[in-house]
Amino acid sequence: MAENLTTTTARVSINDLRKIEVFADLPMDQLAWLVDHFQEMRFQPGEVMGREGEPLDYLTVILEGEIRIQRGGGADGPVFRGFAGQVTGLLPYSRLTHYGGTSQAVLPTRIALLHRSLFPELLERMPLLGQRLVSIMADRIRETTRIETQRDKLMALGKLSAGLAHELNNPAAAAQRATASLRETLETVRDASIRLARHALSPGQRELITRFEREAGQTPTNSADPLAQGDREERITTWLEARHVQDAWKIAPAIADAGVEIPKLESLAGQVGEEVVGDALTRIASLLTIARLINEIEISTKRISDLVGAIKEYSYMDQSAMKEVDLRQGLENTLTILHHKLKAGVNVVREYDANLPKICAYGGELNQIWTNLFVNAIEAMHGKGELRVRTAREIDRVLVEIGDNGPGIPPDVLPHIFDPFFTTKGVGEGTGLGLDTVCRIIRNHHGEIRVTSHPGDTRFQVYLPITQPKTPSSTA
16 A cells, blocks of 8 residues: 555545544644645555555545455455445554455545554644544444454354254264164064964963063173174074074174073074074064164154253253353253264363352353353363363352363463453464453353463363342432
8 A cells, every 4th residue: 555655646635524524523724734644545446455464554534435344264254344434444542553454445445544653743733533533443443342252153153053963963863774774674573473473383482482572672781792792693693594594694683682692592492493483583683673773763862852952051042041040050061062072082070069059140141151161171182181170169159160181371372361352273263252252251240260271281260159249220
């Protein structure tokens, strides 16, 4: 932009400034001074006015047109727009030194520029204008914070949604696979039952087969020892093949899982006959498989139900904002939601105070705190390590401590971690508002947050009052 300024010949007029609200009622001598010191520039649509990271030295007044400012993060970065009549760029008392985003003209645009070296004289000559510019800066900070906070929430929601989709898909897919296998196994048991009915069995023999089915289904398996299980399955397969039982390799695993040994099979064959035992064991194995598949479906659907319940409690859907909150339940719900981040190698160590009272709080907001702190700890450990969660009561307030055994926070970073927009992550990976959000929520609950960090031991300690202090009503 500085190079373009040297080629600019057009002048800003007093009429131009009269159209801008912030300048409209200034005395003529002040307008004349501004006209003498403003420099005009013109840009065509798409033309870059300043790039992110370049030095920022000018107060900018948009006389005509529209500009678009995009911060880091590519197409996903936050976008700000400026319109004719607005004052932007560098403002007096601002600590900005570089462009916070890349500025481009959207329409044919004409702007007026005032160099920062003229700010002291401007403030001395025009104290009223100085106050207005400070007010504009405050509004800009609020709007930027609002947009960044919203983006931070959307990013967090996106990550949670992706993780939850994965967590829900696993049990749903398992239930679907089990259902398909169940349908196939039902056909097998139906065919085996028809074949078994064709044999001339006595009532005692039929009772024996039924009793065998029942007892096999109730026998505890030895699945904890895979070698013993494999050996049992191999022995049963050999025994079945010696009797020319069809699909012996399919039947053997179900019978072996039930803990059935060869002597019991010999006893059954001796009592019902060699020609019957194959059909009997096919039916028995199918029934055992059905029982196992039903158990898998039950486990999968319970996992889905647990996740949905955790989501509902996590978000405090259908509940009033301020209520009695069980901190342990909130922490556990959050850990359930974040299970996809934990299972790669994070060991959670819990130390809950069994007598911790419920506290009066905004439950959904507290869960935002736990989510931010948990995710920060997990990322600090690169997904592998020990995550520690501790609760305790301290007189009229409670403590929630979340720690990790990661590398720790560098001493030069530690004093700034709660500053808005401060982040050590790369461009587009974080907004620097996570811990700022945590602080604001804790302050809103009249609480306090502390942090200590050393290599291998970082702890965030959140103190919250058990009951919220009463505030005077607006009519008092």
